[in-house]
Amino acid sequence: MATIEDVAKLAGLSRSTVSRVINNHPYVTERKKQLVYQAMKELDYYPNSSAQRLRKQRTDTIAVLVPSLTNPFFPFLIEGLEIVAVENGLQLLICQTHQNKTKEYNYLQLLQTKQVDGLIFTSLENDWASIAPFKESGPIIMCNEYRSEATIPVVRLDQVKGSYLGAKHLIENGHKKIAYCGSNKGELGMDRQKGFLAALSESNIEMNSQWIFRDNPSIESGKKILRAILSLEDKPTAIFAGSDEVGAGMIKEAKIHGLNIPEDLAVIGFDDLPVAQLMEPALTTVKQPINEMGQKTMEMMVSMLTNQDKSIKNVVELPIELIKRESV
Amino acid sequence: MATIEDVAKLAGLSRSTVSRVINNHPYVTERKKQLVYQAMKELDYYPNSSAQRLRKQRTDTIAVLVPSLTNPFFPFLIEGLEIVAVENGLQLLICQTHQNKTKEYNYLQLLQTKQVDGLIFTSLENDWASIAPFKESGPIIMCNEYRSEATIPVVRLDQVKGSYLGAKHLIENGHKKIAYCGSNKGELGMDRQKGFLAALSESNIEMNSQWIFRDNPSIESGKKILRAILSLEDKPTAIFAGSDEVGAGMIKEAKIHGLNIPEDLAVIGFDDLPVAQLMEPALTTVKQPINEMGQKTMEMMVSMLTNQDKSIKNVVELPIELIKRESV
Secondary structure: OOOHHHHHHHHOOOHHHHHHHHOOOOOOOHHHHHHHHHHHHHHOOOOOHHHHHHHHOOOOEEEEEEOOOOOOHHHHHHHHHHHHHHHOOOEEEEEEOOOOHHHHHHHHHHHHOOOOOEEEEOOOOOOHHHHHHHHHHOOEEEEOOOOOOOOOOEEEEOHHHHHHHHHHHHHHOOOOOEEEEOOOOHHHHHHHHHHHHHHHHHOOOOOOHHHEEOOOOOHHHHHHHHHHHHOOOOOOOEEEOOOHHHHHHHHHHHHHOOOOOOOOOEEEEEEOOHHHHHOOOOOEEEEOOHHHHHHHHHHHHHHHHHHOOOOOOOEEEEOOEEEOOOOO | OOOHHHHHHHHOOOHHHHHHHHOOOOOOOHHHHHHHHHHHHHHOOOOOHHHHHHHHOOOOEEEEEEOOOOOOHHHHHHHHHHHHHHHOOOEEEEEEOOOOHHHHHHHHHHHHOOOOOEEEEOOOOOOHHHHHHHHHHOOEEEEOOOOOOOOOOEEEEOHHHHHHHHHHHHHHOOOOOEEEEOOOOHHHHHHHHHHHHHHHHHOOOOOOHHHEEOOOOOHHHHHHHHHHHHOOOOOOOEEEOOOHHHHHHHHHHHHHOOOOOOOOOEEEEEEOOHHHHHOOOOOEEEEOOHHHHHHHHHHHHHHHHHHOOOOOOOEEEEOOEEEOOOOO
């Protein structure tokens, strides 16, 4: 492979001039630039920044894997991550997996090939066993999502408690027929369902399997599920929406169908995103401390990068709380 | 610097076994893995994926620079980009610049150091002159944002027409006192203001400089601006909000202060994001074809990567239209 010296020789310029052109330094004449570019092209030479970065052994870049950015939960989580990243001179590379195992696996190569110093999962598609070997390549943290068997730091919330609080609030408002929306994938999804069912069981309320809905957390899903509920013969009087986006879609769709919220149907969200406050009636919800979770995660990442300790097992659990507004 | 052969020698294993461990292939025993990791550590060896990628001369990765992901406009734009990227086997690296020149410049290094095959700007902080040299490193496209002097392909909307349509609609509804929210940075911001003022001037309406507001496009900004408007002695009867997020924040805040929308105050948004439909009253807005703009941009990127033509100057302008709902 051609070297920078080859380029300098062919261009008839010094090695330092070639370097200045490659690094886009100012005060290089256009003619010299063109000579360098031409020589690089002729020799099929590309500046090997990997070598440069390997010398200092870091990229000051952290990869953040998210399922999708159109769910505002993730942009707000990234905002928290970035506050601490910036304070520590780190930049973020954000990667959407769209819940695809192969994509997630491909993005892991960023860590393995030293294009990033560390990697943060905010959701996980592959089995932990296939992720584990990548620990050798650099620090990995799970944020939001979690797996009991994962031997990496985790920053998470008590999802069982969160959904328990939400369901309990609906029950205390007299509801016995409560629909549930949410995924049952991964421990997060299972824990959330567990907390919901625990609240029902505590009050001897039985769950109707027709009232369980699985879908992605979007406004459109909320509208769709609301229509499905209206088509049921035995309708629930309250809905645990599982996300504010779903809850917002439901409220909008319910009103189009002439329902009064909360009189005809109570709706409780999850997350406490800005849309919850915008709705009319404003959405009662279970607040996740999203920004704080992001900041805490990046603090741990910085500490792992500094201490070079890649083996700590550490679970941080942040508080979760009910925000009462007008939709229950 | 150590090579893969050195690692194989020290580990007492074949080169191909080392390669399999590095590339995380299945069916390598844990013992062999540990031997390889130990040898790599001892020799300070990192798999040089750059070399691998240089061999095939591409990374199949496109960098997308956005100002901020908490403005939903950008996640929806990325969604459009990604549809076409996936169809063509490309992955995206998303980078937030937070309107910071240095950050933007740092992310450009991704292109220069061949960590990505191409780069897309959705906003631009630096002068075109300081971006231009990076064209030598790979295809660059501007999407949404634009600069007349930029000699790269641009996918954009007719911003002058967009704001003209919005202002015209307010004027046709009898308004003469119209506030304007928006940036005056960059050509996009200036064009949008130009279209707004053109509609006013056409109807011989004078602009009151007290009614011009500059802020970032967020729900909180909308609330803040609405409060500022309420504190004015001479109040506008209508607002061109410049974004749906600002418009949504305004509607919410206005209702808290007992105003009826649109009777006491008309509000028109910009973008046509999902939040526009959720509002009560639903937000009249100027629709930007966000998804289409993303798809079109990535189609151009694919074509530039395929044809190796880095010098085409090509402006694609997509249609923009008024969506009448209930807030005017």
